[in-house]
Amino acid sequence: xxxxxxxxxxxxxxxxxxxxxxxxxxxxxxxxxxxxxxxxxxxxxxxxxxxxxxxxxxxxxxxxxxxxxxxxxxxxxxxxxxxxxxxxxxxxxxxxxxxxxxxxxxxxxxxxxxxxxxxxxxxxxxxxxxxxxxxxxxxxxxxxxxxxxxxxxxxxxxxxxxxxxxxxxxxxxxxxxxxxxxxxxxxxxxxxxxxxxxxxxxxxxxxxxxxxxxxxxxxxxxxxxxxxxxxxxxxxxxxxxxxxxxxxxxxxxxxxxxxxxxxxxxxxxxxxxxxxxxxxxxxxxxxxxxxxxxxxxxxxxxxxxxxxxxxxxxxxxxxxxxxxxxxxxx
Ligand SMILES: NC(=O)C1=CN([C@@H]2O[C@H](COP(=O)(O)OP(=O)(O)OC[C@H]3O[C@@H](n4cnc5c(N)ncnc54)[C@H](O)[C@@H]3O)[C@@H](O)[C@H]2O)C=CC1
Ligand SMILES: O=C([O-])CC(=O)C(=O)O
Numbered sequence: 001x002x003x004x005x006x007x008x009x010x011x012x013x014x015x016x017x018x019x020x021x022x023x024x025x026x027x028x029x030x031x032x033x034x035x036x037x038x039x040x041x042x043x044x045x046x047x048x049x050x051x052x053x054x055x056x057x058x059x060x061x062x063x064x065x066x067x068x069x070x071x072x073x074x075x076x077x078x079x080x081x082x083x084x085x086x087x088x089x090x091x092x093x094x095x096x097x098x099x100x101x102x103x104x105x106x107x108x109x110x111x112x113x114x115x116x117x118x119x120x121x122x123x124x125x126x127x128x129x130x131x132x133x134x135x136x137x138x139x140x141x142x143x144x145x146x147x148x149x150x151x152x153x154x155x156x157x158x159x160x161x162x163x164x165x166x167x168x169x170x171x172x173x174x175x176x177x178x179x180x181x182x183x184x185x186x187x188x189x190x191x192x193x194x195x196x197x198x199x200x201x202x203x204x205x206x207x208x209x210x211x212x213x214x215x216x217x218x219x220x221x222x223x224x225x226x227x228x229x230x231x232x233x234x235x236x237x238x239x240x241x242x243x244x245x246x247x248x249x250x251x252x253x254x255x256x257x258x259x260x261x262x263x264x265x266x267x268x269x270x271x272x273x274x275x276x277x278x279x280x281x282x283x284x285x286x287x288x289x290x291x292x293x294x295x296x297x298x299x300x301x302x303x304x305x306x307x308x309x310x311x312x313x314x315x316x317x318x319x320x321x322x323x324x325x326x327x328x329x330x
Contacts, residue, residue: 001028001029002029002241002244003030004030005070005112006018006075007063008034008076008117010036011034012223012224013117014032015230019045020230020233021234021237026238027052028052031067031070032054032066033063033067067101067108067109068109069108070112071112073109077118078097082221083221085216086180087178087180094120095127095321098128099131099324102132106135110135110137111139114128115233115236115240116143119178119179120178120317121145121177121254122178122182122277122313123320123324124145125321127325128143129143129256130321130322134326140255140256141288142287143255144236144255145255145277149232151251151252152231155170155171157208158172158190170192172191173252174252175278175279176279176306176310177317178254180210180313181310181313183310184307185208187204188201189296198302201302205306243284243286245286246286248285248290250282251281252280253280255282255289257280263291264278264280275311275318276318277314277318
């Protein structure tokens with residue numbers, strides 16, 4: 001029995017993500033919430049012949065009900081980028097949306113696992129943590145910023161220049177955050193040694209960091225990645241659900257390093273320093289974060305420098321999120 005709520009289910013990500021979660025055999029209840037158009041999406045998806053029960057929740061008056069009795073909330077609610085915008089430009093609108101949704105989850109399903117897709121992830125996850133802290137129910141092992149798309153892109157973009165590599169099984173650890181130069185792919189530690197030239201590493205790193213921009217540009221004002229994100233979100237949610245049911249699965253994700261103080265130490269020394277949140281490879285388990293997984297070797301000097309650059313930007317992104325909920329007292 002796994003009850004999942006998707007908040008922002010009628011959107012570009014929400015619709016295909018809802019469909020993919022309907023196909024997930026572990027899911028028994030699928031609550032679809034949005035402020036527009038969700039009855040049609042839910043009616044449509046509810047005809048797919050799997051056993052889960054799909055319900056529609058339209059508008060703020062139905063939010064509490066949508067998140068009551070759930071095990072897992074996946075949140076793709078909020079505005080996407082248009083060309084010329086950074087993910088940080090979305091903060092103004094999305095910060096308040098995420099805060100409101102987390103408050104409802106905190107009130108009605110305080111032990112639910114929460115996966116945040118809404119951008120800027122580097123700030124929306126700290127917002128969620130702060131809301132949960134204020135309520136005294138914060139568990140850093142149960143809150144995740146979904147960075148799976150960066151990992152998915154890394155595998156796929158390597159395959160573009162190394163056709164002998166299997167994109168579906170290659171794993172490149174991606175650490176840091178989820179925007180531009182806060183995304184740090186550790187190509188030197190890929191699950192298959194890649195033997196890349198310096199130029200290839202530089203070009204691949206840049207492409208992975210700015211992969212989102214490729215889609216924003218191609219969509220030309222009609223939004224950002226939705227289908228690949230739905231795939232990535234469904235993969236992360238499936239991994240978490242299987243871990244809750246007892247499997248051991250590793251996925252990189254943006255979490256509070258307090259979730260595993262000991263495991264975090266290696267990443268702190270690599271450059272995460274005193275940051276509260278950082279994307280790291282996480283072994284998922286029945287309680288969420290089971291442990292932060294150590295890297296399987298030494299990072300290159302270029303990767304170490306990239307982590308330092310990421311850490312500086314992340315410090316600002318994180319405090320912007322924290323201060324949105326808990327403004328500093330003068
Ligand atoms: N973490 C990641 O890797 C990625 C994150 N994103 C982010 O995901 C978010 C959603 O993107 P899209 O689905 O393309 O946008 P969209 O505009 O197509 O859909 C967003 C949906 O959220 C709904 N919404 C707005 N306010 C809401 C509220 N208060 N409660 C519930 N639903 C609400 C809208 O009605 C809409 O249906 C954006 O912030 C985008 O930047 C996008 C791609 C990758
Ligand atoms: O680029 C964007 O704004 C959406 C996103 O996070 C991604 O595609 O990685």
